[in-house]
Amino acid sequence: MSEQPADLACFLRGELNSATVTHREHVRMAFEMLRRYDFPEAALYYSRALQSLTARAGVPGKFHQTITVAFLSLLAERLFEHGSGTFEAFAQAHPDLFDRSVLERLYSPERIASAAARTIFLLPSALAR
Numbered sequence: 001m002s003e004q005p006a007d008l009a010c011f012l013r014g015e016l017n018s019a020t021v022t023h024r025e026h027v028r029m030a031f032e033m034l035r036r037y038d039f040p041e042a043a044l045y046y047s048r049a050l051q052s053l054t055a056r057a058g059v060p061g062k063f064h065q066t067i068t069v070a071f072l073s074l075l076a077e078r079l080f081e082h083g084s085g086t087f088e089a090f091a092q093a094h095p096d097l098f099d100r101s102v103l104e105r106l107y108s109p110e111r112i113a114s115a116a117a118r119t120i121f122l123l124p125s126a127l128a129r
Contacts, residue, residue, distance in 0.1 A: 008032045012045055014052025021053065027097055030075045031087050039076050043069055066117035070103055070124070 106124035
């Protein structure tokens with residue numbers, strides 16, 4: 001595992017100020033984690049870090065497991081296709097990842113808003129029974 005940036009270490013410990021963590025920073029943290037960990041580890045650490053961030057911010061219910069894992073999976077696939085490089089190059093090659101609605105084509109509004117989706121990872125709507 002390569003050395004991690006200080007802000008990633010803070011993110012993993014849940015010490016970042018959630019009020020200043022933008023969607024772009026969430027994507028960058030995911031990018032950095034996926035470069036250092038295999039997918040199952042990254043999903044575990046990323047989920048825990050987000051749960052800690054939302055808890056410290058006093059909004060633990062804001063954490064959403066399906067969005068977290070689905071988005072991380074999408075990033076992992078793009079990172080696999082794009083190869084290694086800088087975050088800036090990755091961001092430039094995949095601008096859709098900075099649109100929070102990127103998962104809307106995979107999940108129906110009802111499915112993504114469900115209590116189950118907040119708690120466990122649900123497959124995209126087309127794959128559900």
